[in-house]
Amino acid sequence: MSLTTQYGVVLVLYFAGLLGLGLWFNRRVRSKSDYFLARGKLGPATVGFSFSATQMSGSSYMGAVGTEKLLGYNFSPAGVSSAAAPWFSYVLLGSRLRKIAGRIQCVTIADILEARFYSQAASLTATAIMLIAFIPMIAAQLKAAGNVFEVLLGMPYLTGLFLFGGIVILYTVLGGMQAVAWTDLIQGIIMIAGFAILAPVAVSAAGGFSEMHRQYGELNPGAISFLGKMPALWVVSSFLVWGFFQIGGSPASVTRFMIPEDEKSLRRAMAYSVLFQSFIYVCATLIAIAGGVLLPSLAEPDLTVPTLVSALLPPIVGGVIVAAVLGATMSTIDSILLLAGSLVVQNIYVKEFGGKADAGRGLRLSRVTTLVIGGLALVVAIDPPAAIFWIVTIAFSLMASAFTFPFLLGLWWPRATKEGGIAGMVGGALACVFWYVAGYAVHGAFNNWIGGLWPALVGPAVSLLCVVAVSKITPPPDEVLEIFFQP
Amino acid sequence: MRESLGTRLPLVSITLMAVFLVGGTLALLVDWPEGPAHLDWGVWLVVYFGYVYVVAASFFYVKTGK
Numbered sequence: 001m002s003l004t005t006q007y008g009v010v011l012v013l014y015f016a017g018l019l020g021l022g023l024w025f026n027r028r029v030r031s032k033s034d035y036f037l038a039r040g041k042l043g044p045a046t047v048g049f050s051f052s053a054t055q056m057s058g059s060s061y062m063g064a065v066g067t068e069k070l071l072g073y074n075f076s077p078a079g080v081s082s083a084a085a086p087w088f089s090y091v092l093l094g095s096r097l098r099k100i101a102g103r104i105q106c107v108t109i110a111d112i113l114e115a116r117f118y119s120q121a122a123s124l125t126a127t128a129i130m131l132i133a134f135i136p137m138i139a140a141q142l143k144a145a146g147n148v149f150e151v152l153l154g155m156p157y158l159t160g161l162f163l164f165g166g167i168v169i170l171y172t173v174l175g176g177m178q179a180v181a182w183t184d185l186i187q188g189i190i191m192i193a194g195f196a197i198l199a200p201v202a203v204s205a206a207g208g209f210s211e212m213h214r215q216y217g218e219l220n221p222g223a224i225s226f227l228g229k230m231p232a233l234w235v236v237s238s239f240l241v242w243g244f245f246q247i248g249g250s251p252a253s254v255t256r257f258m259i260p261e262d263e264k265s266l267r268r269a270m271a272y273s274v275l276f277q278s279f280i281y282v283c284a285t286l287i288a289i290a291g292g293v294l295l296p297s298l299a300e301p302d303l304t305v306p307t308l309v310s311a312l313l314p315p316i317v318g319g320v321i322v323a324a325v326l327g328a329t330m331s332t333i334d335s336i337l338l339l340a341g342s343l344v345v346q347n348i349y350v351k352e353f354g355g356k357a358d359a360g361r362g363l364r365l366s367r368v369t370t371l372v373i374g375g376l377a378l379v380v381a382i383d384p385p386a387a388i389f390w391i392v393t394i395a396f397s398l399m400a401s402a403f404t405f406p407f408l409l410g411l412w413w414p415r416a417t418k419e420g421g422i423a424g425m426v427g428g429a430l431a432c433v434f435w436y437v438a439g440y441a442v443h444g445a446f447n448n449w450i451g452g453l454w455p456a457l458v459g460p461a462v463s464l465l466c467v468v469a470v471s472k473i474t475p476p477p478d479e480v481l482e483i484f485f486q487p
Numbered sequence: 488m489r490e491s492l493g494t495r496l497p498l499v500s501i502t503l504m505a506v507f508l509v510g511g512t513l514a515l516l517v518d519w520p521e522g523p524a525h526l527d528w529g530v531w532l533v534v535y536f537g538y539v540y541v542v543a544a545s546f547f548y549v550k551t552g553k
Contacts, residue, residue, distance in 0.1 A: 073530050076513060084507060087545045091500045095552075097531035210524040217525055225527050226515045238510050244508065267549040274545040278538045285534065412496065 010319030022171030036235035048272025066301030068288035072223025085174035086273035133395035138377035169374035187327030202290035248404030341370035357445035380424030401459020420471030428463025
């Protein structure tokens with residue numbers, strides 16, 4: 001049996017399993033709320049893995065390992081920070097968000113903003129920013145998957161794209177949050193197994209931990225420590241951005257906080273998330289450094305993982321690891337897709353246009369919306385702009401800038417007002433876009449910013465200033481204090 | 488019955504987060520001496536010990552809620 005056939009067999013079995021899961025949960029979903037949130041129906045491991053699998057996309061697995069192969073330990077602090085992202089998010093946002101979501105019985109994160117800032121304008125602003133960011137994000141993930149099919153299976157890009165995209169959209173449409181969260185758990189376990197096999201094999205092939213670092217330091221002397229390849233401000237920015245600012249930058253993950261019905265389950269979910277992400281990022285660093293030694297002249301660094309897999313592992317094991325990478329891509333797409341669908345149905349159709357969405361009709365509408373959004377992203381992914389991976393980073397920065405401080409201050413600071421919340425979202429988003437445009441005007445690229453300072457640091461700083469300053473000069477929000485701040 | 492919201496910030500965890508962010512940032516800017524396995528002590532501290540710190544701090548919150 002050829003290598004391609006063996007990869008193909010593993011992937012077909014894997015995808016069949018996912019579709020089966022979608023069909024299984026299809027029969028258990030009864031309402032719109034069940035479909036989008038499944039409150040109280042998922043355990044801590046499922047919630048924790050789903051949070052993390054949503055945050056760590058497949059393109060970032062391949063991209064992060066590729067970038068770390070080139071930049072070495074200049075980039076590794078971003079990995080540690082990413083592993084800390086669930087810690088920041090659960091502690092500062094999760095506990096309070098879960099309790100308030102239970103009090104107001106909401107479906108989406110925009111519902112929380114609407115209740116806290118007592119304004120549909122707040123919810124619509126948040127919905128608009130998220131939807132603008134989501135379509136290119138889904139399209140980029142689909143493109144990454146299409147490329148994996150192209151490289152490993154020799155399949156034409158469009159065939160791989162539609163096969164992969166069709167499966168992920170189908171099981172999301174059929175099974176909703178329960179299917180999404182359970183597939184995230186399975187995919188997370190496969191990711192752990194895959195990296196647990198690849199990391200020691202790659203380090204050993206590179207001569208062992210110490211010898212590997214000696215060789216890497218000779219081949220890439222500026223990358224064996226924190227500074228040498230990139231400016232200090234770039235290294236520091238990436239350390240700060242990828243951890244703390246995931247609070248606002250990853251609303252699809254944050255939605256998971258609304259699922260558990262008790263505090264103990266939420267905290268246990270955090271333990272799963274932190275352990276999962278820490279393990280993956282430690283392995284990613286080791287694989288990247290080993291890749292730098294074993295594949296010093298690889299033309300396309302993002303292909304470090306699949307190239308090491310095909311060089312070092314038997315095809316069946318390699319197929320599992322490739323399935324894991326595709327699984328990471330899927331778990332990001334399905335979660336974003338589900339959140340986008342819930343925003344359109346709940347925050348635009350029902351609340352803005354007064355649409356009727358009883359259990360049956362709401363469920364049908366949710367599925368059709370999810371299908372349409374998935375289809376749109378698929379169309380964008382057919383011929384995406386060359387800079388689409390930078391559009392993903394811009395989308396993350398945009399949401400981190402718009403939401404981090406309106407979420408945090410909205411939940412913890414009683415004095416935050418409607419005007420302050422909206423000003424924080426709009427001001428943060430505009431500042432972020434401005435900083436990208438200014439960087440492009442000066443350096444001619446979206447990945448080179450003025451002074452090396454990330455837009456995802458500038459935007460939130462402006463947002464914080466806007467929330468505080470505007471809240472101070474506008475009347476205090478008496479009507480929401482009871483729900484959000486009375487014990 | 489509606490669940491109590493609690494009004495107190497998890498101050499110990501917030502302090503640990505500040506130590507992680509400020510300490511980590513400062514550690515990135517120091518010129519560290521070489522340590523074991525051809526890596527400098529800064530890499531050992533921020534990258535490898537950093538994961539241990541994050542896991543330990545998270546478990547502290549899981550256990551205490553503080």
